[in-house]
Amino acid sequence: MRKEIELKLSPEEAFDQQQFESIVVKSLGLDVKSDNVIIRALKRSIDARGRKVKVNVTVEIFLNETPPPRITASVDYPAISNGKTVIIVGAGPAGLFAALRVIELGGKPIVLERGKDVRTRRRDLAAINKEHLVNPESNYCFGEGGAGTYSDGKLYTRSKKRGDVRRILEIMVAHGAREDILVDAHPHIGTNKLPQLVSKLRESILGAGGEIFFDTKVTDFILKDGEMIGVVTAEGKRIEGIGVILATGHSARDIFHLLHSKGVFLEAKPFALGVRVEHDQGLIDQIQYHCTSERGPYLPASSYALVQQTMFGGKQRGVFSFCMCPGGFIVPAATSPGELVVNGMSPSRRDSKFANSGIVVAVELEDIPAQYHRFGPLSAMMFQADVEKAAWQSAGSTQVAPAQRLVDFVEGRTSQSLLDTSYQPGLAPVNMAKEVLPEFISVRLQQAFKGFGQKMNGYLTNDAQIVGVESRTSSPVRIPRDRERFEHTEVKRFYPCGEGAGYAGGIVSAAMDGERCAEKLMETYGK
Incomplete structure (x- = not known):
């Protein structure tokens, strides 16, 4: 019973x-x-x-009853060496889960990843942190597992429209994730655990007969009679198949430029832009758990979710917390030299003494300054890139990040000193409102921080600091696709997928989107 x-x-x-x-x-x-x-x-x-x-x-x-297994997913995939070829560009969550679904449906995925495998990729991350060297092909965004591999590994999503969340989590458990992710309301894996999980997903793809190529950058698409039948790599190799799933993530600007140059229909898309704020984790615990000292051994490092409506120029916009990382670290997430981007990550134990979160402003297309309109569908992306360049220049043109104590920022003062930080490349005091952030961003952030201080007593303090910029919240470009077929609205056999196409916002939603794109492609062209 x-x-x-x-x-x-x-x-x-x-x-x-x-x-x-x-x-x-x-x-x-x-x-x-x-x-x-x-x-x-x-x-x-x-x-x-x-x-x-x-x-x-x-x-x-x-x-008096034997319970059923917690999961039905397994790592036993059918052999598909002779299946029809599906080309998948990108080995992040969307690409990897698309590949596994293609295998289940009898196709043979060929996954092309511009970056390195998950283990080798660590050397490039160390180079960013220690030597300020950004490898444009292998970094915190590019490489096996995508941006999600070196992140908090948060698995919570509200996006249930395009797939089964439980199915994705079960596949992760089958490949080595803890069963707790099936139980916790806000599950996470942790940046120290994700590389092993990603490696096992790769092993399942290869073991079934799929192929994965690292250090393989796609530099052209093969279009014929309105259909995308393949790709060309940087080495000049042509690879053709029954269709292309594009899962390159939100930071592959060269892919957006390439598609635009080939006349593929794209759209500018709203995104969000702001900073990452860093507090002492103990302070956040005291605020959230109503304790006067340490939270104790049984409670996890606490998180928060905040939103505030702001006004500027007669327009209302939301400011909200994004990718909150309790017990975590701020990391350099630039994908090219000459830009500065920050993101957050946490280990599985979330045992850093710091808490950090993106605090970002919703940027609508009408907010994009007029000088960027000439870029058409790439206007929001080019605006985003210039803010990242300003951040890089403001702190000395390295991966040292511009920073400001929180109350100093709200009151418009340059900080005379900064706090200890989890950000390894280091911080430099910069007046963010004057040197980095557009006015409509900084004014809204200042309003929002005041509101957050009222909602969380103790949050607005000069014992916290902002670090800039948090700009890769989502793709500033959308690659339009048919709502039912998931195929591009104009180019047949082309399936834009995941965060980079503008249809996902995290590990689980990207994985679900990858699966659905694989299903639609195989349903239409795989028979």
């Missing part, structure tokens, strides 16, 4: 396995747990709204 119960527990009761099982057993009217009782947490979420933090747990209990 299976039973399901809801419990509201203290953190210690929820996360100490022995106490947790004891409480569940007592709720069943039993004295001790017997071998014929199996207990599994089904869902778990932290409720910190009251003065005492509680954990809501949905529990499934099996009495």
